[in-house]
Amino acid sequence: MRIDENRLEDANKKSIARHNEHFDFLAGIMTNDGHDINAILQKLQDFQVAIPSWALGAGGTRFGRFGFQGEPANLEQKIDDIGILHKLTQTAGAVSLHIPWDVPSDYDAIKDLAKSHDIVFDAVNSNTFQDQKNAKESYKYGSLSNTNSAVREQAIAHNVDVIKIGDRLGSKSLTVWLADGTNFPGQGNFQKALSHTEDSLKEIYKTLPNDWKLFIEYKPYEPNFYSTVIQDWGTSFMLANACGDKAYTLVDLGHHLPNTNIEQIVSTLMLKGKLGGFHFNDSKYGDDDLTVGSVKPYALFLIFNALVYGMENNPQNPYPAWMIDASHNVKDPLEDLIQSLEAIQEAYAKALLVDQKALTLAQQNHDVVKCQEILQDAYRTDVRPLLEKARLNRNGAINPIETYRTLKIRENLIKERGADSVASGL
Ligand code: AOS
Ligand code: ZN
Ligand code: ZN
Numbered sequence: 015m016r017i018d019e020n021r022l023e024d025a026n027k028k029s030i031a032r033h034n035e036h037f038d039f040l041a042g043i044m045t046n047d048g049h050d051i052n053a054i055l056q057k058l059q060d061f062q063v064a065i066p067s068w069a070l071g072a073g074g075t076r077f078g079r080f081g082f083q084g085e086p087a088n089l090e091q092k093i094d095d096i097g098i099l100h101k102l103t104q105t106a107g108a109v110s111l112h113i114p115w116d117v118p119s120d121y122d123a124i125k126d127l128a129k130s131h132d133i134v135f136d137a138v139n140s141n142t143f144q145d146q147k148n149a150k151e152s153y154k155y156g157s158l159s160n161t162n163s164a165v166r167e168q169a170i171a172h173n174v175d176v177i178k179i180g181d182r183l184g185s186k187s188l189t190v191w192l193a194d195g196t197n198f199p200g201q202g203n204f205q206k207a208l209s210h211t212e213d214s215l216k217e218i219y220k221t222l223p224n225d226w227k228l229f230i231e232y233k234p235y236e237p238n239f240y241s242t243v244i245q246d247w248g249t250s251f252m253l254a255n256a257c258g259d260k261a262y263t264l265v266d267l268g269h270h271l272p273n274t275n276i277e278q279i280v281s282t283l284m285l286k287g288k289l290g291g292f293h294f295n296d297s298k299y300g301d302d303d304l305t306v307g308s309v310k311p312y313a314l315f316l317i318f319n320a321l322v323y324g325m326e327n328n329p330q331n332p333y334p335a336w337m338i339d340a341s342h343n344v345k346d347p348l349e350d351l352i353q354s355l356e357a358i359q360e361a362y363a364k365a366l367l368v369d370q371k372a373l374t375l376a377q378q379n380h381d382v383v384k385c386q387e388i389l390q391d392a393y394r395t396d397v398r399p400l401l402e403k404a405r406l407n408r409n410g411a412i413n414p415i416e417t418y419r420t421l422k423i424r425e426n427l428i429k430e431r432g433a434d435s436v437a438s439g440l
C-alpha cells in the first residue's frame with residue numbers, strides 16, 4: 015500500500031491556514047532573534063533516521079505479546095511500512111536490517127522497492143543473542159566472548175556473513191550488540207570474556223570493507239543480570255580503539271544506568287571522533303524502548319545540544335548513523351514511530367536554536383544563570399511550526415498522525431494483509 019499524493023495534499027489543505035499563521039509568528043520571532051530560518055529548515059529536512067526492520071510489528075515482553083493487526087509479514091511489507099512513515103514524516107529515509115530475521119530473498123527487487131520509497135539501507139545488525147535453526151553451536155553462554163572457540167568462530171562467521179549481505183544492499187556499517195555476560199557472580203571470568211570479545215571483534219573488523227564502519231553497542235544489563243561484557247561506553251570505546259579507525263562506539267539512549275549523563279558521554283566520544291551510531295528511544299527504568307521523548311524530553315534536548323555542538327565543532331567525528339530502537343506493546347507501531355520521529359526532530363530543532371555564541375560568552379563569564387536561561391529559552395520555544403514547514407518543503411504531511419488516521423492507513427493495511435498477520439522475525 016502506498017499513500018495517494020492527492021489525498022495527502024487534500025489533508026494538508028485543511029491544515030495549511032493554521033500552519034501558515036503559526037509559522038509566520040515563529041519565523042518573525044526567530045528572525046528578530048537573529049536566526050537563519052532557512053538554514054535551520056534545511057538541516058531539519060536533511061536529518062534522516064533509520065527505522066529498524068524489527069520495529070514495524072508489535073513488540074512484547076516475556077509476559078506476552080499482543081499483536082497489532084495488519085502487521086508486515088515479510089521484508090517487502092516492512093519496507094512498504096517505512097515508505098508510509100517516510101512519505102508522511104519525510105524523515106525516515108533509511109532502514110536498518112536485522113539478520114537473520116530479515117534476509118532478502120531477491121536483492122535487486124528489495125533494492126528497487128526501497129529506492130521507490132526513497133529509502134536507503136543503513137547499518138546492518140547481526141544477531142548472536144539467539145540460537146538459529148540448525149546452528150551447530152549455542153550462544154547460551156555467550157557468543158564472541160564464549161570460552162569455547164568453536165562458538166566464537168561461529169559468531170564471527172555470522173558477523174562476516176552479515177557484512178556480505180549488507181554490502182549487496184549498499185549498507186556501509188555493521189552494528190554489533192552482544193547479549194554476552196553472566197547471570198551470577200563467579201559464573202565467568204571477566205578478563206577472559208573481555209579478551210575473547212576483543213579478539214573476536216578484531217577478526218570481524220579484518221573483513222570489513224574499506225568504506226565500512228563497525229559500531230560497537232554497549233548495555234549495562236539485560237538479558238544478563240549480573241554482568242555484561244560490553245557494559246558501558248568506556249568498554250566499547252576501548253574495544254573500538256583496539257580494532258582500529260573504522261570502529262566506533264554506538265550509544266543507545268536506553269543503555270545506561272539511571273541518571274547517567276548521556277550528553278557528557280556524547281561529548282566525550284565526539285571529541286575523540288568515536289561516536290559512530292546512535293539509537294533513540296526513551297525509558298523510565300531501564301532499556302524500556304518507549305517512544306522517543308515520551309518520558310524525558312528535556313534530557314533528549316540536552317543530548318541533542320551536545321550532538322549539534324559535536325556536529326558543528328568536531329570534524330574528527332563522522333556523521334553519526336541515527337536509528338530508532340524502540341518497541342511497541344500497546345500502540346500502533348507506525349503511529350508510535352511517527353511520534354518518535356517528531357520528538358527527534360523537535361529536540362534537534364530546539365538544539366539548533368541554542369545561541370552558541372551567547373552561551374560561550376556566558377560560560378566564559380561564569381554567568382551560570384545566563385547559561386541556563388540560554389538553554390531553556392531554546393527548549394521552551396514551540397518549534398512545531400518549523401517541523402511542519404520542513405515536512406511541507408519535502409512534500410510530506412503537515413500533521414503526520416492526523417493524516418495517518420484521516421487516510422485510514424491502518425484500516426487499509428488490515429484489509430490488505432489481514433487482521434491476524436504477524437510481523438516476521440520476532
Ligand atoms: C538491545 O538491547 C539493543 O538495543 C540492540 O540495539 C537491538 O535492539 C537489538 O540488536 C535488536 O536486534
Ligand atoms: Zn540498540
Ligand atoms: Zn536496547
